[in-house]
Amino acid sequence: MSTTFVNNPVLWSDVPDVDVIRSGNAYYMVSTSMHSMPGCPIMKSVDLAHWEIVSYVFEQLEDNDGHNLTGGRHIYAQGSWAASLREHEGMFYVCFSSNDTRKFYVFKTDDIERSNWERHVIDGLRHDPGLLFDDGRVYVIYGNGGIRITELTADATALQPDGVDQLLFETEREGIGLRCEGCHAYKIDGYYYLFFIDWPRVGHGRRRQMCYRAKELLGPYEHQVVLDDDMGYHNKGVAQGGIFDTPEGEWYAMLFQDHDAVGRIPCLVPVTWREGWPVFGEEGKVPTQFEVPLRTAAVKPLVISDDFDYGQNQLALNWQWNHNPDPERWSVTERPGYLRLKTGALAESVLQARNTLTQRTEGPACTAETVLELSGLQPGDHAGLVAMQNLFGTVGVKVGEDGARWVQMGVNRGDGGEDVVEQVAYEGERIHLRIHFNFEESIDQARFFYSSDGDTWQAIGQPLQMKYTLDHFMGYRFGLFTYATQQPGGIADFDYLRYSRS
Structure with a gap:
């Protein structure tokens, strides 16, 4: 198979809090959209080098003064945060919390590119959630420092009565400014893997990627730092995101980096495995360029010109x-x-x-x-x-x-x-x-x-x-x-x- 090059950042644009899955030979990525509507963009790639917007999870999240920018109210920096994207038994799921409504949202569809998402709302915040399907049961793992686990119903649309709902563990405090958050949860080869970021005050003093793993869902968990690199950019750590595999069995992580005024930009990082632990990057660094298998697809831009020549009152997905x-x-x-x-x-x-x-x-x-x-x-x-x-x-x-x-x-x-x-x-x-x-x-x-x-x-x-x-x-x-x-x-x-x- 011929190859193409991935250059980091994959997108030099504001696509924060990324979560990527593979479905067949295609990859899908969801991102935070906050006060921008429609919300929770779904991006697609077939080669990991080129991404296009194919749909949104919702046209609007709520219909009130804050979301409508009326009555002197707004939701700047609120709305949808840090969504989790998963596929399970032919259905796609997106979940996230909204700080302004203090609610947890679950959307589901059988066609991720058609935007026909079914909406479910659960009271209470679940900060930076990671959705996990495990042996017929469904969990959401979330929190900042104090990491909690809550069980959902089998269709992931409500809390499971009498289900698991407890503190899973506390993350490190000593020398840490921002304790672990941004959960991405997986079960791989008999281990549960939970990925987070934290921000230590000591050492380099930048955001870094953490991995917690356990043989049992409820622990005990051990942990390692799996990436601490800034790609030479102002001590801004590349971190927060999850992992996925390719049809050829290779592994990657999609993370992001704070890049000042342009926003938080996604970076693709090769992942290998050593003694059951994921190893991010090449010699601990995020490569600026590397090869991946080429799968031919038309490349569509993230940002477009527009003549506003439409047959119906519906704009291109880029807007x-x-x-x-x-x-x-x-x-x-x-x-x-x-x-x-x-x-x-x-x-x-x-x-x-x-x-x-x-x-x-x-x-x-x-x-x-x-x-x-x-x-x-x-x-x-x-x-x-x-x-x-x-x-x-x-x-x-x-x-x-x-x-x-x-x-x-x-x-x-x-x-x-x-x-x-x-x-x-x-x-x-x-x-x-x-x-x-x-x-x-x-x-x-x-x-x-x-x-x-x-x-x-x-x-x-x-x-x-x-x-x-x-x-x-x-x-x-x-x-x-x-x-x-x-x-x-x-x-x-x-x-x-x-x-x-x-």
């Missing part, structure tokens, strides 16, 4: 909304060939703007560009292109109370509102907008531009020093937005989105 969208206030069919966004509730900044449509950014650098038509905007409306995180940057058009239009660049002023860095009077009916993102070697800067014709570009404002912050817990995205500051009903028409990596 996600910031929180639940308002379906009455967006369309790609009302004006064919355009994304139309309509303003609704008043907002102070893009952080409160409903129907902001986003995609990931990618390293080492990338550019997003759009054309905005202005005739439908009303006094007080603001529309344009955003570099989205809590420390956001926007470039777009603001309409004054007298109807005058200004192209402006703005940033978070510190309280969620927007400070205008620079504004310039603008008289045209269309405007081209561009953001260039640079993630090389922690430069982490975004630059903002506008043009009246798409040929001659003018920088505006100042470079945005991008920063990954835990109040959003997500890498920078680019997004198309509009919101009203005076009255609802304005219309922003986006002709296209052009995306490139550079």
Whole structure:
């Protein structure tokens, strides 16, 4: 069989809390999506080198003010966290907790690529769960430091009455800043294997991958450090994830690395076995490149350009909304060939703007560009292109109370509102907008531009020093937005989105 190369990171983009399974000759990966909707993306690969989005587990998780970004509420950094993906007897299962609802969710389907997931909700948080099917019984193993095990019903949709529900063990405390979390659970060749990350204060003082193993499910467990490496990047450990095998019997782990403003990026790590213990990497290091068997498949990008030329009001899978969208206030069919966004509730900044449509950014650098038509905007409306995180940057058009239009660049002023860095009077009916993102070697800067014709570009404002912050817990995205500051009903028409990596 011919081979292809895997380069690490596999995806230089925000795909955190990964969990991978193999089903036949295909691999599927789920990831955390928090406040982005639809949620829990399912990615597919046939060669481990190339991944594409094939479905989502849910269109929306809940229908309330927080999830809808209404009533002054939001779920930034909440929503779905650290999902576990498993296949068992022809069914696929995804489970996770949501910090804002304080509930545990289980979704199941017999077709992972068709998005027809059945939803079940269980009260209570089960932090960073690992789902385990074992001899006709089902367990979820979870926790931070104090690792617990709870038994579910055989169909994994509810708590098992009088089932196992206990503390499994306590992980190390001495010299540890963040105790073990991020469970991935397996039974392999008579051993139970539980994988976690922890973050010691001593030694290198970075996130590392831990393995606990036992002959009996309830223990006793012994443990080892199975990976402690940062790939030479600022002491940011490659850790948290699970293992899987190939049809040829080789083993791999998919883990992730904190990579500053671009987010948490997945890395593929070869795994071998020694005396019943998994050995991660090559001589304790994550290889930057290695060969895997080639299986031919069309390669589809993670982030795309879009002409918004759709026959029905349904977007490509690469797009996600910031929180639940308002379906009455967006369309790609009302004006064919355009994304139309309509303003609704008043907002102070893009952080409160409903129907902001986003995609990931990618390293080492990338550019997003759009054309905005202005005739439908009303006094007080603001529309344009955003570099989205809590420390956001926007470039777009603001309409004054007298109807005058200004192209402006703005940033978070510190309280969620927007400070205008620079504004310039603008008289045209269309405007081209561009953001260039640079993630090389922690430069982490975004630059903002506008043009009246798409040929001659003018920088505006100042470079945005991008920063990954835990109040959003997500890498920078680019997004198309509009919101009203005076009255609802304005219309922003986006002709296209052009995306490139550079």
